[in-house]
Amino acid sequence: MTLKMTKSTPILALLALLGFAANSKAVVTIAHVENSTTGAFLTSAGTSLTTGEVSFGFFTNSLGVYAPTISAIKTIGDASPASAWSSILSLGWTDVRKLGTLGTGFDPAFPINIGATVQNVPFASLPSNTQLYVFGFNAGTWNNTAKTATFGLATEWAAVSIVGRSTSADNWLSPADGGTKVLNFAKLQASTAANDILVGSLGSRIGTSGYNVIMIPEPATASLVLLGIGLLVAKRRK
Amino acid sequence: MVIHTRVALAVVLLFGASMVANLSAQTTVSTPIVGFRKTTLPSGSVCIVPGFVKDPVYQSSSLISGQNFAVTGLTSGAFNESSFSDRPNYPTYYVEIVSGTYEGYTFDVQSNSASQVTVSGLPSQLNGQTVSIAIRPHYKLDDLAAGNNGLLDYSDAVNITNPDGSTTTRYFASGSWIAEDFASPAGHTVIYPGSGVVFSTGGASITTSGTVKTTKTAVPLYAAAVNYVGRLNPSGSSLVSGMNMAGILVPYTDGFNVPSFDGQMTTTSTYYSDGVETLDAGYSPLAPGATDAIPADSGVQVSVSSDTVWIMNSALTP
Helix, strand or coil, X not given: CCCCCCCCHHHHHHHHHHHHHCCCCCEEEEEEEEECCCECEECCCCCECCCCEEEEEEEEECCEEECCCHHHHHHHHHCCHHHHHHHHHHCCEEEHHHCCEECCCCECECCCCEEEEEEEEECCCCCCXXXXXXXXXXXXXXXXXXXXXXXXXXCCEEEECCCCCCCHHHCXXXXXXXXXXXXXXXXXXXXXXXXXXXXXEEEEEECCCEEEEECECCHHHHHHHHHHHHHHHHHHHC | CCCCCCCCCEEEEECCCCCCCCCCCCCCCXXXXXXXXXXXXXXXXXXXXXXXXXXXXXXEEEEEECCEEECCCCCXXXXXCEXXXXXXXXXXXXXXXXXXXXXXXXXXXXXXXXXXXXXXXXCHHHCCCEXXXXXXXXXXXXXXXXXXXXXXXXCCEEEEECCCCCEXXXXXXXXXXXXXXXXXXXCCCEECCCECEEEEECCEEEEEEEEECCCCEEEEEXXXXXXXXXXXXXXXXXXXXXXXXXXXXXXXXXXXXXXXXXXXXXXXXXXXXXXXXXXXXXXXXXXXXXXXXXXXXXXXXXXXXXXXXXXXXXXXXX
């Protein structure tokens, strides 16, 4: 198609720009909740967390928003929790607090109840159907002034992102313009937990709709546990 | 051409049924058009504009003095603001002027005595005038959820845009609503007449009910916000040509989008104004008889360059 420039073309182009500006305030809300109804992150020992926080958001690269491969995140889980946060950042992690404003009573810290709402996240930065994630760390905090975190202090962590469900509402995908997406563990299922819990494992059922998510321990701790089991088995064989 | 993706809706309007509470000998007995409407929400997000208002609990002519409307026979404090966990002074009733130059303008009630109702925001030009008023309870989020089917606790939510462009988020829980902290009760959150909310669910239905307005409604539009507004029309979709918005939009600058009702809120059409007529996305006036429409129970996203007020005609006015 050939575009012909006419006297009115610049005016129409300007008008089109003005019209486009009418949509520039579009925002969405992203939230995460953990309580006795929805379930929560637990320590590797299955106990309630007393320190640490959650980080929730999405990944970007040079092309825009994207979803890293599951194996890329699971690989991070195989390393030390102390390096997990920096590895997540290197994948292009964007905590939504970098883009939006904190809702009233914002509380992302353990112990539960966690109630964390981030509003006014620009739709231009978080287009609909972007895969969303929640990471839980047993130590460290988010500094919302510097927009940085000290989750490298963590010795345990877990990662969850629900995708691939046939019912689109069950998936953790960002909402349409103006909408809200709540990330909670009520959508977890035993049959799909291996896909949804990228790092960690499915914990006990909470009520009729929630689940807990168990963090993974430090490899050193895990190794000691395995070593202990191995020694025990060897001793019994003797 | 707007493509509708609405599912079947049931509407029942009961003509002549009166639910007016006669709180005063001065109350005008009327026979409002009442009804209810079941709306199916698709998975995702949609703009919802409740098509009803609540029945007036008081109607009369009233002399305005400062921020006060003169009334008779009211129970002192019956319409006072209430205290809630997130806000100490929350309006539960409003006064609406139902005729004259200011027809449709509404003012939140702060308090009342037996002989006067004190509001906020009353223009000084009205001081000393006698106007016809109706006092109605506010439509609240709890009203929106009362007849729901399928809303999920701690998952389904509504967003309400505030005049400064900020967002208020409310989550469904245990039959009512909670605030952004997932704890504070917030079912009392007001939905002002003609204003919309963005409802995000995994698929559910809601049933709204109330009175069909027969008078104009004034809907504030704010420059700092994307304004979700729509006609108070519970009978079905509304024609864009009937919006009566062209006169208040800054020509070739302000505009409104019609979002889809399929959960994705994609813009199905955009409209502007030349100051007199509504223009389509190509800046051409809508043709006479244009069938461009806004989905039933939904609204539009209006962007204005300065604060203004949209005067919406009753759905009963062609």
